[in-house]
Amino acid sequence: MAEVRLRPVGAHAVLIEVETLEAVGGWQDIVRRLVTDGMLPQPVEVVPGARTLLLDGVDAVAVRRVLAGVDAPRPHCAPTQAPLVEIPVTYDGADLADVARLWDMSEAEVIARHTATEFRVAFCGFAPGFPYLEGLSEPVPRRATPLTSVPAGSVGLAGRYCGIYPGASPGGWQLLGRTGVQLFDVDREPPALLPPGTRVRFVEADEQTAPEPHAATPPSPGARNLTVVRPGALTTVQDGGRLGVAHLGVPRAGALDADAARLANRLLGNGEDAAVLETTLTGVALRTSTALTVAVTGASAAVSVDGRPAPWGVSLTLPAGALLDVSPATAGVRSYVGVAGGIAAPPVLGSRARDTLAGLGPAPLAAGDVLGVGPSCGPPPAVDFTVPAPAREVVVLRLGPGPRTDWFGTAGLDALAAARYVLSPSSNRVGARLSGPAVPRLRDGELESEGMVLGAVQVPPDGQPVVLLADHPTTGGYPVIGVVEPRDLPALAQARPGTAVRFVLDRSCFA
Numbered sequence: 001m002a003e004v005r006l007r008p009v010g011a012h013a014v015l016i017e018v019e020t021l022e023a024v025g026g027w028q029d030i031v032r033r034l035v036t037d038g039m040l041p042q043p044v045e046v047v048p049g050a051r052t053l054l055l056d057g058v059d060a061v062a063v064r065r066v067l068a069g070v071d072a073p074r075p076h077c078a079p080t081q082a083p084l085v086e087i088p089v090t091y092d093g094a095d096l097a098d099v100a101r102l103w104d105m106s107e108a109e110v111i112a113r114h115t116a117t118e119f120r121v122a123f124c125g126f127a128p129g130f131p132y133l134e135g136l137s138e139p140v141p142r143r144a145t146p147l148t149s150v151p152a153g154s155v156g157l158a159g160r161y162c163g164i165y166p167g168a169s170p171g172g173w174q175l176l177g178r179t180g181v182q183l184f185d186v187d188r189e190p191p192a193l194l195p196p197g198t199r200v201r202f203v204e205a206d207e208q209t210a211p212e213p214h215a216a217t218p219p220s221p222g223a224r225n226l227t228v229v230r231p232g233a234l235t236t237v238q239d240g241g242r243l244g245v246a247h248l249g250v251p252r253a254g255a256l257d258a259d260a261a262r263l264a265n266r267l268l269g270n271g272e273d274a275a276v277l278e279t280t281l282t283g284v285a286l287r288t289s290t291a292l293t294v295a296v297t298g299a300s301a302a303v304s305v306d307g308r309p310a311p312w313g314v315s316l317t318l319p320a321g322a323l324l325d326v327s328p329a330t331a332g333v334r335s336y337v338g339v340a341g342g343i344a345a346p347p348v349l350g351s352r353a354r355d356t357l358a359g360l361g362p363a364p365l366a367a368g369d370v371l372g373v374g375p376s377c378g379p380p381p382a383v384d385f386t387v388p389a390p391a392r393e394v395v396v397l398r399l400g401p402g403p404r405t406d407w408f409g410t411a412g413l414d415a416l417a418a419a420r421y422v423l424s425p426s427s428n429r430v431g432a433r434l435s436g437p438a439v440p441r442l443r444d445g446e447l448e449s450e451g452m453v454l455g456a457v458q459v460p461p462d463g464q465p466v467v468l469l470a471d472h473p474t475t476g477g478y479p480v481i482g483v484v485e486p487r488d489l490p491a492l493a494q495a496r497p498g499t500a501v502r503f504v505l506d507r508s509c510f511a
Contacts, residue, residue, distance in 0.1 A: 003018060003019050003023070003072055004016065004017065004018055004023075004027075004072055005017040006064045006067055006068065007403035007404075008060050008064070008400070008401045008402075008403065008509075009054065009056070009060065009401075009402065009403050009453055009456070009480070009483055010060070010400040010401065010402070010453060010455065010456075010482075010483030010484075010485075011059075011060055011061075011400050011483075011485075012056065012057060012058060012059070012060060012453075012486075013054060013055060013056040013057070013058065013060060013453045013483075014054075014055045014058060014060050014063050014064055014067070015052050015053070015054050015055075015403040015450065015451065016052060016053040016054075016055070016067065017051060017052050017403075018051055018052070018053075018072075019051065020051070021050060021051065021122055021123075021134075023051075023072070023073065024048050024049070024050075024051065024052065024053050024123075025048070026072075026073030027053045027073055028046065028048060028053060029073060030070060030073050031043070031046060031053070031055065034066065034070070039066060040058075040063065040066055041058060041059075043055040043056055043057050043058050044056055044057025044058075044243050044244065045057060045243070045244065045246040045247070045451070045474075046246075046247060047125065047246045047247055047451030047452075047474055047475065048123045048125075048247065048451075049123065049125065049448065049449050049450035049451050049475055050122060050123070050132065050159075050160075050161075050448035050449050050450065051448050051450070052403075052448070052450040052451065053451075054450065054451025054452075054453070056246070056451065056453050057243075082120070082197040082198055082199050083198055083199065084118075084198075084199040084200070084201065085193070085194060085198055085199070085200050085201075086200075086201050086202075086203050087155075087164070087179050087181055087200060087201070087202050087203065088179055088180070088181070088202075088203050088204075088205035089114075089115075089155050089176070089177040089178065089179050089202045089203065089204060089205055090177050090178055090179070090204075090205055090206070091107075091111045091114075091176055091177035091204060092177055092178070093154065093155065093156070093174075093175035093176040093177045093178070094175050095143075095156070095174035095175045095176065096110060096111075096175075096176050096177070098174060099140060099157060099174055099176065102140065102141075103138060110176070111176075111204060113137075114162075114176060114202055115201070115202050115203060115204055117135045117136070117137075117201075117202075118135060118199055118200070118201055119133035119134060119135035119162055119199070119200040119201070119202075120133065120134050120135060120197065120198070120199055120200070121133055121134075121194050121195065121196050121197060121198045121200065122134045122161070122196065123196050123475075124192055124194075124195065124196060124247070124248060124249040125246075125249050125449060125451070125473070125474045125475030126163070126169075126171075126249055126449070126473040126474060126475050126476065127165065127166050127167060127169055127184075127249050127251070127357055127358050127473055127474075128166055128167075128183075128184040128191070128192070128248060128249045128250045128251075128358045128360065129166040129183035129184025129191065129192040129193060129194070129248075129249055130163055130164065130165065130166055130183070130249045130473075131163060131164060131183070131192075131194040131198070131200070132161045132163055132449060132475075133161055133162040133163065133164075133194075133200055134160065134161065135162070136157065136160050136161065136162060139159050139160050139446060140157040140158060140159065140174050141158075141159075141174075141446055142158045142159070142172040142173060142174070142446060142460075142461075142477055142478070143172040143173070143174065143460075144460065144461040144462050145172075145460060145461075145462045145464075146170055146171055146172035146460055146466075146478075147170060147171055147172065148170050148426050149168055149169070149170060150165050150168065150169055150170065150171040150173070150175065151165070151168055151178060152165060152166065152167045152168045153165065153166075153178040153179045153180055153181070154171075154173075154175050154177075154178050155175070155176050155177050155178060155179060155202070156171070156173030156174055156175045156176060157173060157174045157176065158172065158173040158174065158446070158449075158477055159446045159447075159448060159449070159477060160448075161449065164179060164181075164183055164194075166182075166183040166184045166249075166358070167184075167357070167358055167359045168359075169357045169358075169430070169473070170357075170430055170431070172460065172477070172478070179205075181193065184249075184358075186348055186349060186360070191248065192248060192249070224289065224290055224292065224341060224372070224373040224374075224375075225289045225370050225371055225372050225373055226286045226287065226288060226289070226292070226339065226343075226370070226371045226373060227286065227287045227289065227368070227369070227370050227371075228284070228285075228286060228365045228366065228367055228368060228369040228370075228371070229285040229286060229287055229323065229367065230283075230284060230285035230325070230367065231284060231364070231365040231366050231367055231369070232279050232280065232281075232282040232283050232284040232365070233280050233281055233282040234279075234280040234364055235277055235278065235279045235280065235284045235364060235365040236277070236278050236353075236354035236356070236361075236362075236364050236365070237275050237276075237277060237278075237343050237345045237352050237353065237354050237361065237362045237365075237371075238253070238254055238255040238256075238261065238275065238276060238277075238278045238336075238352075238353045238354065239254060239255070239261075239273050239274060239275040239276070239342075239351055239352050239353050240254050240255075240258075240272070240273025240351070240353075241253045241254025241255075241273075241351055241353050241470060242254075242348075242349050242350060242351040242353060242355070242360070243350075243351075244350070245349050245350070246451070246474040247474075249358075249473075249474050249475070250349060250355075250358065250360070250474065251355050251357050251358055251470070251471050251472060251473065251474060252454065252470060252471075252472075253351065253353035253354065253355040253356075253360070253361065253470055253471055254351070254353045254470050255276065255278055255336065255353075255470070256278065256334055256429060256469055256470050256489075256490075256493035257278075257298050257334055257336070257387070257490040257493045257494055258489075258490060259387045259490045260297045260298035260334070260335075260336045260387050260490065260494075261276050261278070261297075261298075261336045261338070263295075263297045263313075263336075263387055264276050264295045264296070264297040264298075264336045264337070264338030265338050265342075267295040267297070267313075267314065267315045267338065268293060268294070268295050268315055268338050268339065268340040268377075269340060269376070269377045269379055270338065270340065270341070270342050270377055271342075271377070274338070274341075274342030274343075274374075275342045275343035275344070275345060275352040275353070276336050276337060276338040276339075276342070276343065277336065277337040277338075277343065277365070277371075278298075278334050278335075278336055279298075279299075279326060279329075279334060279335045279336075279337065280333060280334055281299075281328060281329055281333055282328045282329075283301055283325070283326035283327050283328050283329065283335060284326050284335075284337060284365065285323060285324065285325040285326070286323070286324045286337070286371075287321065287322070287323050287324075288318050288319070288320055288321060288322050288324070289320065289321075290320045291317065291318065291319055291320055292317075292318050292339055292340065292341075292373060293315050293316065293317045293318070293339070293340040293376070294315070294316050294318060294324060294337060294338060294339045294340070295313070295314065295315045295316065295337075295338045296312050296313070296316075296326055296335055296336065296337050296338075297312075297313055297335070297336045297338070297387065298332060298334050298335040298336040298387075298494070299329035299330075299331060299332030299333055299334050299335045299390060299494060300312065300329060300330045300331040300332055300389065300390070301326050301327050301328065301329045301330060301335050302326075302327040302330070303316075303324070303325070303326055303327070304324075304325045304327070305318060305322055305323070305324055305325075306322055306323050307323075307325075310324075315340075324337075331389060331390045332389075332390030332494035332496075333390070333493070333494050333495070333496055334493060334494060339373050340373075340376040340377070341373045341374035341375050341376045341377065342373070342374045343371055343372070343373065343374075344371075344372035344373055344374040345361070345362040345371065345372070346362070348360050348361050355471055356428065356429045356430065356471050357429075357430050357471040357472070357473065358471075387490065388491070390491070390494035390495070393499075393500060394420075394499070394500045394501070394502060395423075395488075395491050395492055395495045395499055395500070395501045395502075396488070396491075396502060396503075396504055397467070397484045397485075397488045397492065397501065397502070397503050397504070398484065398485040398488055398503075398504050398505075398506070399416075399457065399482035399483065399484060399485070399503045399504065399505050399506075400482060400483045400484075400485060400506070400509055401482060401483070401509050401510050402456065402457065402479075402480035402481045402482040402483055403450070403480055404447065404479035404480050404481065405481055405482065405510055406442070407441055407442060407443055407447075407459075407479040407481070408439060408440070408441055408442060408459070408479075408481050409442045411440055411442070412439050412440050412441060412442065412459075412481060413481070413505060413507075413510060415437060415438075415439050415440055416439050416457075416465070416481060416482075416503050416505070417502075417503055417504070417505050418437075419436050419437040419439075419502070419503075420436060420500050420501070420502050421434035421435060421436035421437075421465065421500070421501045421502065422434065422435045422436060422498055422499070422500060422501070423435075423492075423495050423496070423497050423498060423499045423500075423501055424497060425497040425498075427497065428469075428471075429469055429470055429471040430468070430469060430471045430472055430473075431458075431466045431467060431468050431469055431472060432466065432467040432469060432492050432495075432501075433464065433466050434464060434465045434466065434467070434501055435464060436464070437463075438462065438463025438464065439459045439463045439464075439465060439481065440463065441459070441461075441463075441479075444461075446477065447477050447478065447479050448477070449475045449476060449477045450475060450476070450477075451474065451475055452468055452472055452473060452474060452475060452476045452480070453468070453483060454468060454469070454470065454472065454486065454489070455467065455468065455483050455484035455485070455486060455488075455489055456468045456472070456476075456480045456482075456483050456484075457480060457481050457482050457483065457484065457503075458476060458478040458479070458480055458481075459478060459479055459480075459481050460478045461478075465481070466478075467484055467492060469489070469492075469493065482503070482505070482510075
């Protein structure tokens with residue numbers, strides 16, 4: 001086990017760190033065998049990285065105990081024959097000049113080097129179909145502060161890798177240019193254009209237009225449906241999320257305030273992960289086609305039916321043609337509208353959730369959309385829990401150990417615990433960005449991309465923490481100092497920009 005290190009990732013994940021990409025494949029085989037033999041429970045996610053394998057959704061202590069007694073695998077050899085795919089690129093990226101200065105050459109020489117290199121897909125991660133391409137002769141540092149939005153099709157460099165963004169998303173890679181190829185298509189087999197092992201060459205192209213995104217097919221109107229009268233600022237369909245597909249680069253998505261969504265479903269007799277509507281600040285208005293039972297939970301908001309006040313947080317039976325109006329939130333950010341039978345949007349990769357990072361699932365609601373409703377499941381059971389009111393002053397986040405605590409040491413942990421941060425307006429479903437005192441590092445340099453978990457606290461070089469939320473990338477290259485306890489994430493999901501945030505550390509867990 002000299003070449004292997006088992007790093008805790010909060011209480012529910014373990015990162016297996018090895019020395020080579022081939023060893024990652026070998027450990028995948030070992031984990032698969034241990035699960036088959038009943039020695040390990042099946043992880044919810046198994047996510048390969050450049051030099052790591054993430055096991056997420058496990059008892060971290062128990063799994064580390066099992067893996068500590070396992071012999072290191074034999075070298076895992078990748079196939080020698082693989083298809084070659086050419087990717088046309090328009091080299092007009094925002095960071096092309098910076099890369100040229102870094103490499104001490106002209107922009108034309110950077111382009112020539114990039115197009116002359118044959119890359120190989122080492123693994124997929126970050127977003128659906130995002131390829132990590134090996135082959136760079138010189139490493140390139142990530143941006144000190146990641147961009148909040150990188151355009152779809154962007155071709156970038158980070159560390160020893162080249163990557164292509166399948167869709168618009170946050171990112172910290174240095175951007176060389178853009179391509180119009182479609183990297184991920186759920187109707188294609190396999191969905192990823194560039195699966196691991198694929199050889200890739202880039203070809204300089206003239207100006208090209210990115211393809212128009214596919215319009216989501218609205219559910220067919222039926223006897224039970226809801227028509228969107230007022231969509232609100234951002235209202236999406238959410239459920240329990242996509243699990244078991246992170247190795248394809250597919251984020252989990254799902255309701256940010258999972259407790260509030262489960263409460264809405266419980267009030268209606270639905271399964272706890274049935275699809276609901278998640279509003280953002282400004283509410284939503286819906287008209288019923290037939291009698292339906294609904295419930296509104298989450299952020300506090302006035303509720304009315306045909307202009308008359310209606311109770312919040314209980315089940316409401318609406319007649320056919322009724323107008324349900326959920327007003328802007330008075331406290332919190334996200335309200336949840338559940339309906340008996342659940343929202344019957346077409347599932348994508350096993351979930352009806354809208355993934356704002358990858359663009360999977362039904363599009364955000366627009367006026368006139370018709371949402372199908374599933375058959376009612378029967379009378380609801382007794383409700384024996386509730387959810388706390390949104391925090392108005394300070395959100396307290398309890399923190400478990402991260403796999404890269406050693407990048408920060410005691411000084412970094414002390415700084416994080418002592419600081420009071422403020423939730424940034426640039427926060428979204430991907431991550432909660434915090435502004436405040438910078439978290440100091442013990443070491444500089446780049447981290448190889450590795451699997452990320454819900455609640456991970458990444459610290460970019462600028463020292464400003466980012467807490468990863470439901471639509472977070474499946475892999476990332478900024479070190480994770482700790483992982484927020486899952487039970488504290490709903491409070492963060494309901495916090496408004498400007499809310500104070502502080503971390504509480506159990507020092508015994510960081511030993």
